[in-house]
Amino acid sequence: MLTLFPDRLEIRNPGGLHNSLTEENLYAGCQPVRRNQILAGFLRDYESSATGRRDMETRGEGFLTLVSRSLALSGRRPELVNMGGAVKLTLFAARPDATDELLRSPANAEHLARSIAQYQQGKTSED
Structure with a gap:
């Protein structure tokens, strides 16, 4: 749970x-x-x-x-x-400043962008 x-x-x-x-x-x-x-x-x-x-x-x-x-x-x-x-x-x-640190890393930002895109594609295909 x-x-x-x-x-x-x-x-x-x-x-x-x-x-x-x-x-x-x-x-x-x-x-x-x-x-x-x-x-x-x-x-x-x-x-x-x-x-x-x-x-x-x-x-x-x-x-x-x-x-x-x-x-x-x-x-x-x-x-x-x-x-x-x-x-x-x-x-x-997370601390507010930690989120900014994470997104400044190109690898983390790229991974996040891919994850969001995959989620949206999955979400769109169900609609």
Whole structure:
């Protein structure tokens, strides 16, 4: 479940952290523990027809990438809470100046423009 607030995005996922995984060892960069090996394998091998890219590399760097980008944009580390029967991840809104920094990067601006164009094409084809 996604809940968007003016200052943050909360993501709740049913089910607790897998096996012996804890918030602390996720922040420390532990080896990933995949709950569903078949799904992880499919996502790793899936190549998007829209972009020609594979978006999941299965190197176990996703969470730490999320943490570093969140720190760079919002100045805050995402909050991960294991609630027993669910996990909640809170991502904080970017600082206004961070958005400007992102858009100044030609690679980021190009990626954003491509993403918007792909979204609009998909949206237009449904109308």
